[in-house]
Amino acid sequence: MNYCDLTGKKAIVTGAAQGLSLGMAEGLMEAGAEVCLLDVNPKVKEVAMEMVKKGFKCHGVIINVIDEKEREEGFNNAIEILGTLDILVNGAGVQRRHKCEDFPMDDWNFVMNVNLNAVFALCQLAGRHYLEKNKKGKIINIASMLSFFGGYTVPAYAASKGAVSQLTKALCNEWAEKGINVNALAPGYMDTEMNVALTDPSNPRNKTITERIPANRWGTKDDMKGPCVFLASDASNYLNGVIIPVDGGYLVK
Numbered sequence: 331m332n333y334c335d336l337t338g339k340k341a342i343v344t345g346a347a348q349g350l351s352l353g354m355a356e357g358l359m360e361a362g363a364e365v366c367l368l369d370v371n372p373k374v375k376e377v378a379m380e381m382v383k384k385g386f387k388c389h390g391v392i393i394n395v396i397d398e399k400e401r402e403e404g405f406n407n408a409i410e411i412l413g414t415l416d417i418l419v420n421g422a423g424v425q426r427r428h429k430c431e432d433f434p435m436d437d438w439n440f441v442m443n444v445n446l447n448a449v450f451a452l453c454q455l456a457g458r459h460y461l462e463k464n465k466k467g468k469i470i471n472i473a474s475m476l477s478f479f480g481g482y483t484v485p486a487y488a489a490s491k492g493a494v495s496q497l498t499k500a501l502c503n504e505w506a507e508k509g510i511n512v513n514a515l516a517p518g519y520m521d522t523e524m525n526v527a528l529t530d531p532s533n534p535r536n537k538t539i540t541e542r543i544p545a546n547r548w549g550t551k552d553d554m555k556g557p558c559v560f561l562a563s564d565a566s567n568y569l570n571g572v573i574i575p576v577d578g579g580y581l582v583k
Contacts, residue, residue, distance in 0.1 A: 333565035337362030341417035342408050347371040349522045351421030353551025354558040359386040361559045366408040370394045395422050395448035405455045417468045417562045418456040420449045425524050427483045438486045445490035466509035470561045471498050473516040473573050495573050502571030511570050513561050518577025521548040545578030
């Protein structure tokens with residue numbers, strides 16, 4: 331039996347027009363799942379078409395996850411397209427950088443709305459779907475190294491990702507016995523659009539961070555594929571409420 335085979339499974343991945351979310355969505359499709367990509371970026375439609383050309387079952391839905399009406403309509407539209415739902419990956423996330431004493435409340439609220447409030451709301455929608463259909467389901471949240479550390483100039487991001495970690499545990503406590511697995515992946519330092527300030531070789535922190543990673547490199551979206559497929563599959567049926575670092579060993583050094 332191939333425990334990581336997702337053939338016939340239906341998945342929603344948010345924030346999937348690019349970056350780590352797109353990598354995870356592609357990993358799910360490579361394992362056999364049909365995936366609906368949700369993103370505020372209109373490019374998501376084009377990305378979905380590119381996946382279809384590769385032979386995958388993929389759809390794109392434009393949705394602003396922090397707009398309550400649009401979020402619920404987009405989620406329901408995705409389920410209508412897919413027919414049902416087995417896997418939700420809450421990949422949408424944003425970052426804003428300012429010194430703590432100068433951090434604007436508008437940026438604070440924006441980060442918290444995308445990274446935490448929308449995540450909880452989508453978990454609720456998926457949880458209700460699973461419970462109403464009396465079926466098992468997987469929810470995969472995206473935590474961060476800043477679920478463990480405070481970071482620099484990113485208080486809102488750190489607060490939101492710390493909260494995502496705790497939210498994952500809280501949902502597990504209520505839904506695990508119902509057959510709903512709620513877990514989170516905590517990406518380490520990833521070479522993505524969000525981290526361009528840190529991946530710049532002229533930034534002193536780039537060298538400091540890289541030297542602490544035992545794998546001696548920053549992660550890529552492909553590094554998220556296997557862990558995501560694992561949490562979406564039957565291989566992880568007895569895992570619940572865990573936060574799995576995908577960090578090249580950064581946390582243990």
